[in-house]
Amino acid sequence: MPYDIKDINLSQMGQDRIAWAERDMPVLRQIRQRFADEKPLAGTKVAACLHVTTETANLVLTLKAGGADVVLCASNPLSTQDDVAAALVQKYEIPVFAIKGEDNDTYYKHLNAALDTNPNITMDDGADLVSLILTKRKHQAKEIWGSMEETTTGVIRLRAMEKQKMLEFPVVAINDTPTKHFFDNRYGTGQSTLDGILRATNFLFAGKYVVVAGYGWCGRGVASRARGLGAKVIVTEIDPLKALEATMDGFEVLPMLDAARSGDMFITVTGDIHVLREEHFKVMKEGAIICNSGHFNVEIDLEALSHLSVSRRSARAFVEEYKLSDGKNIYVLADGRLVNIAAAEGHPACVMDMSFANQSLMSEWVVKNHGQLEAKVYDIPTAIDEHISTLKLASLGIKIDSLTDEQSKYLNDWQMGT
Ligand code: ADE
Numbered sequence: 001m002p003y004d005i006k007d008i009n010l011s012q013m014g015q016d017r018i019a020w021a022e023r024d025m026p027v028l029r030q031i032r033q034r035f036a037d038e039k040p041l042a043g044t045k046v047a048a049c050l051h052v053t054t055e056t057a058n059l060v061l062t063l064k065a066g067g068a069d070v071v072l073c074a075s076n077p078l079s080t081q082d083d084v085a086a087a088l089v090q091k092y093e094i095p096v097f098a099i100k101g102e103d104n105d106t107y108y109k110h111l112n113a114a115l116d117t118n119p120n121i122t123m124d125d126g127a128d129l130v131s132l133i134l135t136k137r138k139h140q141a142k143e144i145w146g147s148m149e150e151t152t153t154g155v156i157r158l159r160a161m162e163k164q165k166m167l168e169f170p171v172v173a174i175n176d177t178p179t180k181h182f183f184d185n186r187y188g189t190g191q192s193t194l195d196g197i198l199r200a201t202n203f204l205f206a207g208k209y210v211v212v213a214g215y216g217w218c219g220r221g222v223a224s225r226a227r228g229l230g231a232k233v234i235v236t237e238i239d240p241l242k243a244l245e246a247t248m249d250g251f252e253v254l255p256m257l258d259a260a261r262s263g264d265m266f267i268t269v270t271g272d273i274h275v276l277r278e279e280h281f282k283v284m285k286e287g288a289i290i291c292n293s294g295h296f297n298v299e300i301d302l303e304a305l306s307h308l309s310v311s312r313r314s315a316r317a318f319v320e321e322y323k324l325s326d327g328k329n330i331y332v333l334a335d336g337r338l339v340n341i342a343a344a345e346g347h348p349a350c351v352m353d354m355s356f357a358n359q360s361l362m363s364e365w366v367v368k369n370h371g372q373l374e375a376k377v378y379d380i381p382t383a384i385d386e387h388i389s390t391l392k393l394a395s396l397g398i399k400i401d402s403l404t405d406e407q408s409k410y411l412n413d414w415q416m417g418t
Pocket residue numbers: 050051052053054055056188341345346347348349352
């Protein structure tokens with residue numbers, strides 16, 4: 001079995017950590033048990049390009065239990081947990097092509113190795129496999145029954161491709177379903193971003209000015225968790241509605257140039273390019289710390305920061321000190337890549353449980369429906385989303401009310417009086 005990982009000897013630690021995550025993934029566990037009985041993915045080949053974490057390992061094992069042949073590569077050069085990669089290869093015979101810290105060439109070599117298995121289902125976190133197929137490996141497009149997209153940034157790209165009639169096979173917007181982004185993006189990114197910052201810096205949030213760029217689902221999570229730790233949170237936005245929401249949620253909203261003067265910590269979660277740039281670096285305070293939790297490492301203009309700097313050095317793991325010509329230091333975490341995955345472990349298993357339940361059930365849906373699907377972006381059927389929230393609630397031991405007959409009738413009958 002071909003694979004390319006850092007060190008196979010890490011496999012026992014990886015297996016233990018995968019089992020630890022599984023404890024907190026009860027919905028995925030139930031799906032895995034059913035998949036093992038019914039084998040709904042028998043005969044399919046899945047290539048997954050995801051962050052190689054303990055939670056992803058549980059997804060991959062679920063797909064395998066369903067009868068799929070699965071290959072895994074990383075969706076970010078810094079996000080691989082090398083012990084997990086080793087365990088998947090040695091303990092579960094799943095080919096993995098991923099090494100934490102791999103360079104760009106190796107990253108793409110690994111993506112190509114995954115596509116060399118000729119998959120009929122692909123999974124992306126950032127649309128890299130789809131982009132590679134549609135640009136450099138076009139001959140494979142007709143073999144793809146469906147492709148899953150995990151993240152906001154990827155779905156935005158895929159919808160743009162759909163508009164330009166570029167898509168050649170169906171894709172599923174996993175990110176856009178409520179059981180994904182209400183929880184994974186908000187509570188997952190919220191907590192894991194602070195976790196990454198804390199592990200990298202041991203920063204005290206209480207009393208500090210924390211600037212959160214972007215008030216989408218991820219930004220909301222980050223801002224609310226930072227406030228929970230006692231920070232004075234400033235939000236920056238370009239969208240008037242989101243800015244209004246942030247204001248009424250009690251945050252100060254400022255243009256970045258103003259926020260840049262007071263921030264102690266800057267966290268970008270916008271999905272856009274150069275949100276922090278030269279004009280902002282120039283007015284930042286001595287010792288400002290900047291980091292990113294958006295999908296791509298483009299939100300901080302590191303080239304501009306380098307140009308303003310006379311020297312740089314590693315201050316500690318995941319912390320790079322830039323000394324500017326005016327004498328001040330600015331600290332960049334995790335090279336401007338996803339701080340929550342590079343410096344911590346990504347989102348907790350409890351929320352990835354729902355995200356990856358969606359991935360599993362939609363893989364089954366693609367297999368069942370692939371003859372009828374078109375080359376467009378599909379949303380997850382509401383019934384699947386409701387099924388997942390029902391299972392998750394039950395796993396948490398939470399009971400809710402159900403409608404009485406009278407209430408159902410009232411809600412369905414517009415003629416009933418007010
Ligand atoms: N994205 C964010 N957190 C993740 C995790 N723990 N596993 C896989 N993908 C993730």
